[in-house]
Amino acid sequence: xxxxxxxxxxxxxxxxxxxxxxxxxxxxxxxxxxxxxxxxxxxxxxxxxxxxxxxxxxxxxxxxxxxxxxxxxxxxxxxxxxxxxxxxxxxxxxxxxxxxxxxxxxxxxxxxxxxxxxxxxxxxxxxxxxxxxxxxxxxxxxxxxxxxxxxxxxxxxxxxxxxxxxxxxxxxxxxxxxxxxxxxxxxxxxxxxxxxxxxxxxxxxxxxxxxxxxxxxxxxxxxxxxxxxxxxxxxxxxxxxxxxxxxxxxxxxxxxxxxxxxxxxxxxxxxxxxxxxxxxxxxxxxxxxxxxxxxxxxxxxxxxxxxxxxxxxxxxxxxxxxxxxxxxxxxxxxxxxxxxxxxxxxxxxxxxxxxxxxxxxxxxxxxxxxxxxxxxxxxxxxxxxxxxxxxxxxxxxxxxxxxxxxxxxxxxxxxxxxxxxxxxxxxxxxxxxxxxxxxxxxxxxxxxxxxxxxxxxxxxxxxxxxxxxxxxxxxxxxxxxxxxxxxxxx
Numbered sequence: 001x002x003x004x005x006x007x008x009x010x011x012x013x014x015x016x017x018x019x020x021x022x023x024x025x026x027x028x029x030x031x032x033x034x035x036x037x038x039x040x041x042x043x044x045x046x047x048x049x050x051x052x053x054x055x056x057x058x059x060x061x062x063x064x065x066x067x068x069x070x071x072x073x074x075x076x077x078x079x080x081x082x083x084x085x086x087x088x089x090x091x092x093x094x095x096x097x098x099x100x101x102x103x104x105x106x107x108x109x110x111x112x113x114x115x116x117x118x119x120x121x122x123x124x125x126x127x128x129x130x131x132x133x134x135x136x137x138x139x140x141x142x143x144x145x146x147x148x149x150x151x152x153x154x155x156x157x158x159x160x161x162x163x164x165x166x167x168x169x170x171x172x173x174x175x176x177x178x179x180x181x182x183x184x185x186x187x188x189x190x191x192x193x194x195x196x197x198x199x200x201x202x203x204x205x206x207x208x209x210x211x212x213x214x215x216x217x218x219x220x221x222x223x224x225x226x227x228x229x230x231x232x233x234x235x236x237x238x239x240x241x242x243x244x245x246x247x248x249x250x251x252x253x254x255x256x257x258x259x260x261x262x263x264x265x266x267x268x269x270x271x272x273x274x275x276x277x278x279x280x281x282x283x284x285x286x287x288x289x290x291x292x293x294x295x296x297x298x299x300x301x302x303x304x305x306x307x308x309x310x311x312x313x314x315x316x317x318x319x320x321x322x323x324x325x326x327x328x329x330x331x332x333x334x335x336x337x338x339x340x341x342x343x344x345x346x347x348x349x350x351x352x353x354x355x356x357x358x359x360x361x362x363x364x365x366x367x368x369x370x371x372x373x374x375x376x377x378x379x380x381x382x383x384x385x386x387x388x389x390x391x392x393x394x395x396x397x398x399x400x401x402x403x404x405x406x407x408x409x410x411x412x413x414x415x416x417x418x419x420x421x422x423x424x425x426x427x428x429x430x431x432x433x434x435x436x437x438x439x440x441x442x443x444x445x446x447x448x449x450x451x452x453x454x455x456x457x458x459x460x461x462x463x464x465x466x467x468x469x470x471x472x473x474x475x476x477x478x479x480x481x482x483x484x485x486x487x488x489x490x
Contacts, residue, residue: 032132035136066092093119094233106211145345163183168264171265235292271400272431295346313388328383404447414427
């Protein structure tokens with residue numbers, strides 16, 4: 001028999017040693033799966049019944065199963081309890097369904113899980129096999145992440161880390177003092193018509209049959225809300241739609257007739273506006289359930305952003321990005337920052353790295369609540385998670401204080417530019433040309449700033465080369481192969 005209490009003890013521990021049970025007990029896994037450590041207190045090993053598959057570590061087995069189709073997964077899952085538990089993993093069925101014709105056409109009904117939706121199963125058609133003696137961290141960890149309370153990580157924010165809250169700012173105040181700092185405005189959008197009238201039910205009545213983008217799928221709002229209300233995903237799909245203005249026929253601008261919303265005054269300057277219809281994507285509607293959000297990233301094209309919460313609340317944790325500061329703990333970045341690698345889910349990062357992150361210099365964090373707007377400065381790393389079901393609008397912009405950074409990005413990282421139309425071949429050249437016409441003085445200031453930075457880099461490089469000569473007066477250089485012309489003769 002299973003020793004009494006073993007599951008409760010192990011399930012109450014999170015991966016950084018903090019007690020999740022203090023704020024929320026972890027329920028039993030629906031199939032009875034337990035962490036690998038519990039196997040040491042058990043005389044039973046279900047992996048002994050999987051034949052040749054027992055040669056594979058669980059991680060390799062999970063990757064192998066990703067290559068199977070739905071029919072093969074069902075057959076393999078019927079061979080033993082261990083493989084049954086692995087073949088029921090909803091992540092496998094999520095990948096299968098997203099690529100299916102039903103998902104792409106939108107002609108389906110969400111049935112609570114990806115497997116049930118993929119196979120068209122009602123609740124009374126779902127098999128219920130007890131897998132009490134299946135021990136696997138690969139299966140149990142996502143379940144733990146899904147059911148671990150976020151409260152210990154999003155409360156008791158150290159005073160030194162707290163994001164500043166302000167009632168409102170003028171454009172001049174923003175430009176002079178705040179364009180490089182995160183902050184939360186507490187009162188700027190409470191008069192927006194969309195703030196007063198939008199909630200999930202109101203959106204469904206007006207836009208329920210309209211398709212919106214939710215990561216890799218285009219679903220009707222009705223379907224997405226069904227998913228949002230009954231999903232148990234570790235990383236829920238996040239509705240993040242760039243075409244919502246046209247789809248919902250909204251009017252943006254305080255001085256427009258019958259506006260839907262307007263940009264807070266302090267964010268009113270956007271130099272990408274000189275591009276007109278050629279500007280990159282800049283406005284998004286964001287809808288998501290609790291625990292949905294975005295893992296660490298920087299906003300595109302070196303832009304700044306504001307994020308207005310209309311319903312719900314969001315937890316943010318942010319870090320500046322400078323030449324001397326590393327990326328956030330648990331985030332690994334290629335030298336040119338084109339590739340970012342981090343844990344697969346927000347909860348996994350919180351469990352493993354949050355305590356270290358809070359002690360990292362430059363870390364700021366806070367909760368942006370309903371009716372508030374958060375500012376993300378250009379170049380800042382940020383992670384955001386919904387604390388409850390939320391609706392938000394966000395917009396990227398280029399203030400004058402960050403014009404030089406945007407020009408540098410467009411010029412030096414053309415392979416990382418995003419959001420422009422496909423027929424825009426030279427975003428940097430086009431932006432320079434339009435700025436020269438409409439804001440020549442600002443462009444001159446920005447290019448002068450860039451020239452000074454380049455000159456500073458050159459002086460540092462010259463100093464480094466000079467130090468390499470050394471006291472002996474002998475200099476050297478590096479070359480490849482045996483070509484003697486690469487060598488510098490003293």
